[in-house]
Amino acid sequence: MVKQKKWTMIICMTLFAFISCLIALPYTTAVLVPPPGVEITKTQLLITLIINITVQSFIAIIIGVYLGPKVGLKANIIRNWIYKDTNEKFNGRSVLYAILAGVAGTAILILIDYYVFMPQLEELAKYSAERKDISFxxxxxxxxQGGYAxxxxxxxxxxTFVVWLLSLIFKKNYA
Structure with a gap:
């Protein structure tokens, strides 16, 4: 992938990370509380959080774009969306299975949280009760934000960084 294409991918993916933070603002605004003893407004904290997530995503994306192809991790589906230079596409059935597994896993975790942990941890039950006003x-x-960033x-x-480091240690070349 040429340098300009790499930076196009980095910018597009980073922009989506930033947008994902904006989409999550209703929830973040509802639950974010400045730490005790820190003189910062909620708006300043939200801006800091968005910048933090965007910058961390930017760094991770640079790592993925530059080191991924060296170890055989090429992100062809994303490349196809941005450049239309691969034939890789989502498999609709796989996406459906992933969504169903995600919903089932979430339901199981919510049930475990509600019936196992909340009765045992008073603070968790109190925190959950305080958050009842947040809509579905x-x-x-x-x-x-969670699913992308x-x-x-x-x-x-x-x-990608760990795989790349392991490839250096074990002298494997996947490119």
Missing amino acids: LTGLSTIF EEVMLRFGAM
């Missing part, structure tokens, strides 16, 4: 749609707004940081950035 407001909570749903976090899907993009966090995955970019952990999978595209951190995982």
